[in-house]
Every structure is written in C-alpha cells, then in structure tokens.
Amino acid sequence: MVGLRGLRVAFLAVAASLGTATADARDWFVAPDGVDGAAGTLVEPVATIAHAVGRTGAGDRVLLQRGGTYHALDLNTGSSISVAAYGNGARPVVTGSTRVNLSGTWGSNPSVRTGAVSQRVVACYVDGRFVRLARWPNVSSGFLRNDNDNEFDRIVDAELTTRPGVATGRWTGAQVRWRKWSWWWETRPIAQHSPVNTLELDPAGNVGINLADPGSGYFIDNDLDELDAPGEWHWQGGVLYLYPPVWADPGTMRVDVVTSTSTDLLVDHEAEPVGVRTSGTSFENIHFSRYYGTALAINRPATITDCTFSEIESTAIHFTWDSQPFTITRSVFRDVRNIAIRGWADLADPAGSLIERNLFLRIGHEPGYGGNGPWHAAGVIVGQATAAIVRLNRFVDTGYAGIILGSDGQTVEKNVFVRTMGTLNDGGAVYTNCNASVIRDNIILDTIGDLEYSHEWWPLGHGIWPEFLSDFHDTVITGNTIYGSNGHGIFLPNNFDCTVSDNVIVDNRRAALGLYVDADPNQGHVITGNTLVSVEPTRRIDRPENLSHWWLPPYAEPDPVALEYDAPGDYGSMSHTTFVAPTTVAGVIRKEPDGTLFNTLGEWTADASWASSTGSLISRSNATLLFNDTEGAAVMPVPPGTWTFPDGSATGATVSLQPFRSAVLVTTTAVPATPPYRSASGIDWRADTPVETYLGNDSLVFSDGFESGDTGMWATP
Numbered sequence: 001m002v003g004l005r006g007l008r009v010a011f012l013a014v015a016a017s018l019g020t021a022t023a024d025a026r027d028w029f030v031a032p033d034g035v036d037g038a039a040g041t042l043v044e045p046v047a048t049i050a051h052a053v054g055r056t057g058a059g060d061r062v063l064l065q066r067g068g069t070y071h072a073l074d075l076n077t078g079s080s081i082s083v084a085a086y087g088n089g090a091r092p093v094v095t096g097s098t099r100v101n102l103s104g105t106w107g108s109n110p111s112v113r114t115g116a117v118s119q120r121v122v123a124c125y126v127d128g129r130f131v132r133l134a135r136w137p138n139v140s141s142g143f144l145r146n147d148n149d150n151e152f153d154r155i156v157d158a159e160l161t162t163r164p165g166v167a168t169g170r171w172t173g174a175q176v177r178w179r180k181w182s183w184w185w186e187t188r189p190i191a192q193h194s195p196v197n198t199l200e201l202d203p204a205g206n207v208g209i210n211l212a213d214p215g216s217g218y219f220i221d222n223d224l225d226e227l228d229a230p231g232e233w234h235w236q237g238g239v240l241y242l243y244p245p246v247w248a249d250p251g252t253m254r255v256d257v258v259t260s261t262s263t264d265l266l267v268d269h270e271a272e273p274v275g276v277r278t279s280g281t282s283f284e285n286i287h288f289s290r291y292y293g294t295a296l297a298i299n300r301p302a303t304i305t306d307c308t309f310s311e312i313e314s315t316a317i318h319f320t321w322d323s324q325p326f327t328i329t330r331s332v333f334r335d336v337r338n339i340a341i342r343g344w345a346d347l348a349d350p351a352g353s354l355i356e357r358n359l360f361l362r363i364g365h366e367p368g369y370g371g372n373g374p375w376h377a378a379g380v381i382v383g384q385a386t387a388a389i390v391r392l393n394r395f396v397d398t399g400y401a402g403i404i405l406g407s408d409g410q411t412v413e414k415n416v417f418v419r420t421m422g423t424l425n426d427g428g429a430v431y432t433n434c435n436a437s438v439i440r441d442n443i444i445l446d447t448i449g450d451l452e453y454s455h456e457w458w459p460l461g462h463g464i465w466p467e468f469l470s471d472f473h474d475t476v477i478t479g480n481t482i483y484g485s486n487g488h489g490i491f492l493p494n495n496f497d498c499t500v501s502d503n504v505i506v507d508n509r510r511a512a513l514g515l516y517v518d519a520d521p522n523q524g525h526v527i528t529g530n531t532l533v534s535v536e537p538t539r540r541i542d543r544p545e546n547l548s549h550w551w552l553p554p555y556a557e558p559d560p561v562a563l564e565y566d567a568p569g570d571y572g573s574m575s576h577t578t579f580v581a582p583t584t585v586a587g588v589i590r591k592e593p594d595g596t597l598f599n600t601l602g603e604w605t606a607d608a609s610w611a612s613s614t615g616s617l618i619s620r621s622n623a624t625l626l627f628n629d630t631e632g633a634a635v636m637p638v639p640p641g642t643w644t645f646p647d648g649s650a651t652g653a654t655v656s657l658q659p660f661r662s663a664v665l666v667t668t669t670a671v672p673a674t675p676p677y678r679s680a681s682g683i684d685w686r687a688d689t690p691v692e693t694y695l696g697n698d699s700l701v702f703s704d705g706f707e708s709g710d711t712g713m714w715a716t717p
Helices: 004-018 051-053 158-162 601-607
Strands: 029-030 061-065 069-071 081-088 093-095 098-100 104-106 108-117 119-127 129-133 155-158 177-182 184-191 198-203 217-221 230-238 237-242 257-258 277-280 282-284 288-291 294-298 304-306 308-312 315-319 328-331 332-336 341-343 355-356 359-363 380-384 389-391 393-400 404-405 411-413 414-419 426-431 438-440 443-445 461-466 476-478 479-484 490-494 500-501 505-506 511-516 522-528 529-531 561-566 572-574 578-581 589-592 597-598 615-619 620-627 634-637 654-657 662-667 700-702 707-708
Touching: 029 051, 051 061, 069 654, 119 230, 119 237, 288 294, 294 308, 308 315, 308 476, 315 332, 332 341, 341 359, 355 707, 426 522, 461 700, 490 505, 505 511, 511 522, 511 529, 529 561, 561 578, 589 601, 597 601, 620 654, 654 662
Parallel strands: 029 061, 061 081, 069 093, 081 282, 093 288, 129 230, 277 294, 282 304, 288 308, 294 315, 304 328, 308 332, 315 341, 328 355, 332 359, 341 380, 355 389, 359 393, 380 404, 389 411, 393 414, 404 426, 411 438, 414 443, 426 461, 438 476, 443 479, 461 490, 476 500, 479 505, 490 511, 500 522, 505 529, 511 561, 522 572, 529 578, 561 589, 578 615
Antiparallel strands: 098 257, 104 108, 108 237, 119 129, 119 257, 155 198, 177 184, 177 217, 184 198, 230 237, 589 597, 620 662, 634 654, 700 707
C-alpha cells in the first residue's frame, strides 16, 4: 500500500503527464481489483473499461492500471475521450481472450488435457505462446501437395493414402489450408473425403479466382484424430483438447483461448465482433492482444501512440470510411496472423493520415493462417486513403508485401523492409496498385518470394513493384536501396510516365531493374542516376524452392544482370546509370524475349533508342553495399581490402552517408559471403529477430509475450 501522500503525488503526475483537461473533463481509473459502480477515482477505481466508458463525457480520460488485463469485445469507446495507462509495470492488456481450466484428460491419450469451453475455440495460447491447431502432416513434416490440375474445389493427392489408418470419409468435416496459388491461401472445409485420395471442398470457401496447379502445398486440420503431437490442440463439442507443449508444465501451465460465436468454419474473421471500436478516441500505452477478428477499428479520426498489438488472428487496426485523418505512431505490431493495418477511407475526407515510426514484426508469417484470397498476410494495406504517409517504420518478416497501396497519391518513405514475402510469392516489399505514389528513401533487404510449398512458378519476390494489370502511371521511385530480392529489385511492367531515380539496387536474382511492356510499348519514363549491380556468387538468402517446371531444368536459370528489358519497347529515357557486374557473368544487360546480352554502353544504346550513355558507365567488378539505416548522417568505415567507387575514384578510409542512403564499393578481388551488406546502425538484419521495437526506441525489449523493462510514464513514488 502507498500512503495518501504517495497517491496524491501519483495523481498529480498522471494529470501533468496527460496534459491539461477541460474544466468539466475528468479521469476515470480502471484497475483489476476495482469495483464497477465505484467513484472511478485513483483510490476507488472501477473494474471494467466498458463501465468507465459508459460514464464518460466529452474530454474525459479512461486510465487503465499498468500490469492489469482487461477483457473487451465489441466495445465502442465513442468519441472525444482518450484511453491511456497509469501506474507501474507493463502496459495494460486489452484482450478478447479468456483463461480456461484444463483439469481433465483424454481417454485416447492421457497426456492430452481437456476442459469445457462452450464456444468454438479459434486460437490457443500456452504460457503466453501461440500453439497450432492439430494437423496432418505435423509441422515437422511440412506440407502435402496436390496432384490434380485446374480444379478449384477438389484436391487429389496420392499422399493421402499413406496416412496410417486412412479410409474413405476419414477427413469429411475437417478442413484444409491450401496454398492454392502462389500469392494466396484458402481455408476450406472438406465436404466429402471420397475416394481415399480425394478431398471434395466446400465451394463456399472458394475466393472466386479460378487458378489452381499441381504441386501446391496444403495441410489438414480441425480433426481430433490428428491430435498426436505436443503443442497441438483441438476443440469439439464444447471440449478443448490440448497436448501440452514440451516446454510447458501441464500442472501449472496457463491456457488462454480466443473463441467465436459462430460454429461455421467459413466465418470471415472480419465478421466477428471487433475488440474495440473508436469514433475519435485516442489510445496511448495500451497493449491489444489476442483477438479473432479486428482488435481496434478506427471509425473517426483518432491517434494511436505507443501501443502494442500482439497475437491478433486477423487485423490489428482497421481504418474505416470516415477515419481520416488518423495517426498511428511509435507502436509495435507483432505476431499478427493476417494484416497489421488496413482500410478503405473516403477520398473526400481530408488528407494527412500518418503511419509513422512503428515496428511490424512477423505479420502474416504463419503459413495458412492469414485468411482467404489475395491481399492478405501484409504489413500495411492502404486500400484507399487521401494522401496518406507511411514513414520511418520497420517491417520484419511479413508473409506477403510489407506495404500495399491501392489508391492514388500515397507516400512511402524512409522505411526499412526485411524478409518480406516470406510465406507467399508474386509481390514485393512495396507493391502498388495505383497511380502517382511516391516511394522514396526506403531500405529493402532480402525480399523472399517464397516458393517452397507453392505450385511450380516464377521467382517474383520483388523489392518495389507497381502492378501491371492496369495502365498505372506517374509513380515516383527515388533514393531507395534494395538488396537481395528473389526477383527484380524494381519491377516496372506496363507502367507509364514514372520517375525512377537515384536508386541503389544490388544482388537481385533476375535483375536490379526490370522493364517490360504489355499492350502499349510507349512507357514514357524518366530513369536516371541509378546504380544497378549484379553479384556472383550471390549473397542472397538461400531458400528451398519448388521450381522444377517453370524455372529450373529443362529451363536454365539465367545469370543475374544489372538491367533486363523487354523489346520492342520505348521506355522514355534512361541516362546517368552506373552498371556493375562481375566478370564471371556473361552479360551486364539482357534484352528479352531472346535473352540477348550486352556488355558495353555502345551495344545497349545501339539497340535501345531510349537508352543514353550520357553520364553512364560500366564497371566489371565485385561489389559490396553500405547503407545508413539511421536518422542521422553516418560515417562508415570502408571494409578491409582494396576498394574504389564504381567510377574508379578512391574511397578513403570512411564513407559519409546521409540518412536512408547508401553507397556501392567495388573491388577486383572476391567479396566474402558475410556480411552480405553493412549497416550504419550495426543491426544484424539477418538475425531471426533483428530488432524488437520501432526506430528511435531501441531500449524496449519483450519477454513472454509482454513488455519488460518498461517503468511506465507515471510511476508511483
């Protein structure tokens, strides 16, 4: 217990930290040991957020005690209030999950613990860690692959007959999670398992895009008979069955579940109750965790600051039609199964929405759990907004794109993208489906474009990709650094009147820059001041792939080049380009579709009327990359060895770099495989978890699913 003096000091500290309230505004305190109906003061707090919100007026503040957990589901906080934290400890957790007691055991396997849970369980956590629904094959055995071609509601697979004890009808009523095509998954109930090698799928789960090929990975779950490995669970008939993970003590483990009111396996996550809806409420220092649908829906302009969103089964933040302008800043999004931030807003509303200085960690990264169809498993989807800005964020390990832009006039700048496209293919770290977007000064590292368990397809994990399915135009791509894409660094097919300038693009699988035409060959771009680098041997991330039909034999994988373009095509103008390629590759520039290689500026400019040797040069050498991933100017040491700049000028002992800019150094000797590149921050961006917080707050760390080392803004004396 703190004394009255301590309480009074704490109260004054809270008021001072939160700012000056209006004359009639007041603070409502909420604590786990509070009592609804109490005065709602620091000394007599209420117990639930809903009760506090129901008593607020305009300008009031709802303050949640740190270290507490508060259940909120389908809660509307209204408008003109704010929700924040007080006291010591970790951020208060607002959750849709509930704690359950598993005191029974399963007769078929006494290691499996059981307990009553009336509603359908859709997610389970043991001691704060996510555990998967029981499946076949088990995670350690990977995925099955379908044999049939061009059938959209059926899986035929001889592997199904190898399951011990399999018989016709075994999996009727279970479900598959199917990587039906390169860039999306479908979760489909099994309507009928017959014959034994065939699964007839419920057509209601078809996303309506009729594409399917042999070799696509899938697994079967939602079947109690598949509960055979530690760390798996199943719910059936009001009972939760859990096989405790090897790292958990069955006698003391904490089990939390997220449930659904629907028993329909096809229920859309977004149709589920939203955790919290706001019509203008601001949130600060709140931890939203464990929701099946959307954790927080922004229905009017709001500010989200210093919050955490973790273990969300679908969407962390959904901005809606009337949400502009909103601000989401200094927040951490981690282990979101589908999308961190997405929405479609009214273009008639004011500009100025800002997504700035956040960390997106492991978003859409659990294979099969990211929702049905395209445009899932992404960091941020700006489906529609008025001149939104996405700036100074870090994206690490997204299943699909880091950012998708779906309407004109957005800005993406000074972000770091690491290992995007980690569980899907055919996209990019920044993927646009619009006109007049500005993509500048970003650092994009190691875009994967996963092909391990897709059908046999092309490696299309690009750094930046403005889509080609419409006549998109006027995109500005400038000052970006792109390394190690499993496709092109910048892929610019069927786009018009774009500006591509001052980008540094190194060690990409197909080419640093790819230019392609569709129906209209007159592209009209201005391409200038770029440094395009091929590397051999590559230092890209090595991943298992399923490419035997499309890419590898009988088709030979082409050498990486600095530039690849499709002829005939007039791409506008291209000048002041630095091409770097090692002497071990056959060509610097490749013309498709016949694969003609060019090794001199003269050969290239003679072939392409849009090409200019003005300010351009070719350096046949090996390269390394230095980049500044900090907000201040950096002076970086030159690595050991003999280095120059590509134009032959001396480097000196150090290289000076402005924020979010980079430099290429070249040598005639071999370049070590590690490090693949050098960062001014010193962060190892190839570590499993290279950072745990947003840019500018590197002191915060996580432990057991919640923050630690966070002393709180309003510590009680």
